[in-house]
Amino acid sequence: DAGITQSPRHKVTETGTPVTLRCHQTENHRYMYWYRQDPGHGLRLIHYSYGVKDTDKGEVSDGYSVSRSKTEDFLLTLESATSSQTSVYFCAIQPSGSFGNEQFFGPGTRLTVL
Amino acid sequence: SQQGEEDPQALSIQEGENATMNCSYKTSINNLQWYRQNSGRGLVHLILIRSNEREKHSGRLRVTLDTSKKSSSLLITASRAADTASYFCATDPTGGGNKLTFGTGTQLKVEL
Numbered sequence: 017d018a019g020i021t022q023s024p025r026h027k028v029t030e031t032g033t034p035v036t037l038r039c040h041q042t043e044n045h046r047y048m049y050w051y052r053q054d055p056g057h058g059l060r061l062i063h064y065s066y067g068v069k070d071t072d073k074g075e076v077s078d079g080y081s082v083s084r085s086k087t088e089d090f091l092l093t094l095e096s097a098t099s100s101q102t103s104v105y106f107c108a109i110q111p112s113g114s115f116g117n118e119q120f121f122g123p124g125t126r127l128t129v130l
Numbered sequence: 131s132q133q134g135e136e137d138p139q140a141l142s143i144q145e146g147e148n149a150t151m152n153c154s155y156k157t158s159i160n161n162l163q164w165y166r167q168n169s170g171r172g173l174v175h176l177i178l179i180r181s182n183e184r185e186k187h188s189g190r191l192r193v194t195l196d197t198s199k200k201s202s203s204l205l206i207t208a209s210r211a212a213d214t215a216s217y218f219c220a221t222d223p224t225g226g227g228n229k230l231t232f233g234t235g236t237q238l239k240v241e242l
Contacts, residue, residue: 020172
């Protein structure tokens with residue numbers, strides 16, 4: 017998985033609780049992304065980062081926040097989890113200098129909000 | 131949403147047959163990419179075709195791109211059971227920054 021790890025890999029939580037997912041990369045790539053994957057929707061971009069402390073919203077950012085205080089870590093936070101945020105979350109990186117924005121994905125985090 | 135759509139949603143074939151899946155998108159693009167996802171895993175990049183290219187090959191993969199119709203196809207020749215996976219197209223929209231827009235995927239099942 018291209019030196020990308022995600023933690024936790026599985027999490028079950030209750031509605032209203034805060035949840036933080038972590039994406040860690042080992043190769044100091046500038047661009048990092050958080051997606052969610054749901055049946056019938058493919059992958060949808062939540063937030064992305066183009067450098068330390070530089071982040072921007074994606075297509076489905078409501079209810080999510082992100083932080084990137086170090087190049088290697090990109091955190092996704094659900095401030096107050098809802099059942100609609102039950103999903104599989106993928107982190108991705110885009111290698112610096114890549115030809116056409118190819119992305120490399122982590123193994124995913126399966127989140128269940130009860 | 132600028133999401134692309136794959137067609138068919140699901141495809142079941144016998145080993146050795148060819149598999150064709152199609153992708154349609156809505157905006158002008160810099161390039162189009164295809165990814166594979168095995169069950170329970172992250173996506174893996176397969177092939178990229180630039181907007182000024184019409185066809186590209188990589189091993190058993192053949193990708194075509196028709197920008198006038200805003201569509202692409204992925205052909206897997208001589209399929210194998212190991213090709214069983216979901217396949218997604220992703221577009222790099224013109225002026226879209228370093229972001230990709232993914233389609234909804236085609237689930238391919240290759241049976242022995």
